[in-house]
Amino acid sequence: MASLELKGVRKSFGSTSVLDDIDLTLDAREFIAFLGPSGSGKSTLLRIIAGLETADAGEVWLEGRRIDGLPPGERGVAMVFQQYALYPHMSVRENMAFGLKNARVPKEEIARRITEAARVLEIEPLLDRRPAEMSGGQRQRVALGRALVKEPKLFLLDEPLSNLDAALRLRTRVELAQLKQRVDAAVIMVTHDQAEAMTLADRIVVMNDRKIQQVGPPMEIYGRPANTFVAQFVGSPA
Numbered sequence: 555m556a557s558l559e560l561k562g563v564r565k566s567f568g569s570t571s572v573l574d575d576i577d578l579t580l581d582a583r584e585f586i587a588f589l590g591p592s593g594s595g596k597s598t599l600l601r602i603i604a605g606l607e608t609a610d611a612g613e614v615w616l617e618g619r620r621i622d623g624l625p626p627g628e629r630g631v632a633m634v635f636q637q638y639a640l641y642p643h644m645s646v647r648e649n650m651a652f653g654l655k656n657a658r659v660p661k662e663e664i665a666r667r668i669t670e671a672a673r674v675l676e677i678e679p680l681l682d683r684r685p686a687e688m689s690g691g692q693r694q695r696v697a698l699g700r701a702l703v704k705e706p707k708l709f710l711l712d713e714p715l716s717n718l719d720a721a722l723r724l725r726t727r728v729e730l731a732q733l734k735q736r737v738d739a740a741v742i743m744v745t746h747d748q749a750e751a752m753t754l755a756d757r758i759v760v761m762n763d764r765k766i767q768q769v770g771p772p773m774e775i776y777g778r779p780a781n782t783f784v785a786q787f788v789g790s791p792a
């Protein structure tokens with residue numbers, strides 16, 4: 555079964571159109587990277603999928619269920635932002651438990667999921683700390699952990715590594731690749747970093763001017779860019 559399906563998604567802010575007729579289908583467990591210049595609508599599209607923004611037209615389906623009318627918490631989607639957005643007054647454990655408590659997941663089940671996610675991300679020693687007592691990289695992992703415990707069908711990662719320094723980015727990239735093997739979910743990651751997209755993604759989506767310019771495996775995007783924009787953006791000869 556397909557994972558995510560977007561059909562004819564459109565969005566304007568006032569009189570400015572930012573997404574025009576977006577169609578996209580993800581395979582089960584597929585890892586997709588979104589590339590595109592700033593302002594090309596990448597974050598807006600993720601927010602529409604997550605239910606944080608409403609599309610003007612179109613449909614969003616996840617594993618055969620139409621989700622665009624559902625509240626964010628009932629969509630089976632977890633989003634990680636660039637700015638982590640951890641609750642500063644809560645410990646790591648409390649941050650990870652928060653959404654689950656609201657969703658009335660039983661206590662023992664919450665504890666089990668936190669233990670499991672903390673093991674996968676190697677954040678067990680951090681569980682009783684607060685965000686202010688951790689480094690940027692540690693906070694980033696906690697943000698990933700908070701998404702992981704929701705056991706979503708789809709992860710949306712909006713430039714999750716862009717606040718990290720180069721060494722940490724590389725390490726986290728490796729961790730994301732391992733995570734990809736372990737979770738039974740599809741992933742969309744927005745990134746500035748083409749090397750990141752190349753190494754992690756099954757397919758790359760290039761966005762510009764309100765539209766998807768090309769979708770394909772990394773080698774195809776770089777080897778056979780569909781138009782001059784894609785060629786120039788990914789830096790391969792047209």
Ligand code: ADP
Nearest residue numbers: 567568572590591592593594595596597598599
């Ligand atoms: P990207 O993530 O690719 O940089 P965004 O989705 O953040 O692009 O933004 C796409 C366009 O929509 C930009 O021109 C941005 O200014 C505009 N935009 C995004 N969110 C809003 C909003 N809430 N109100 C008005 N304009 C917005």
Ligand code: MG
Nearest residue numbers: 596597598712
């Ligand atoms: Mg953005």
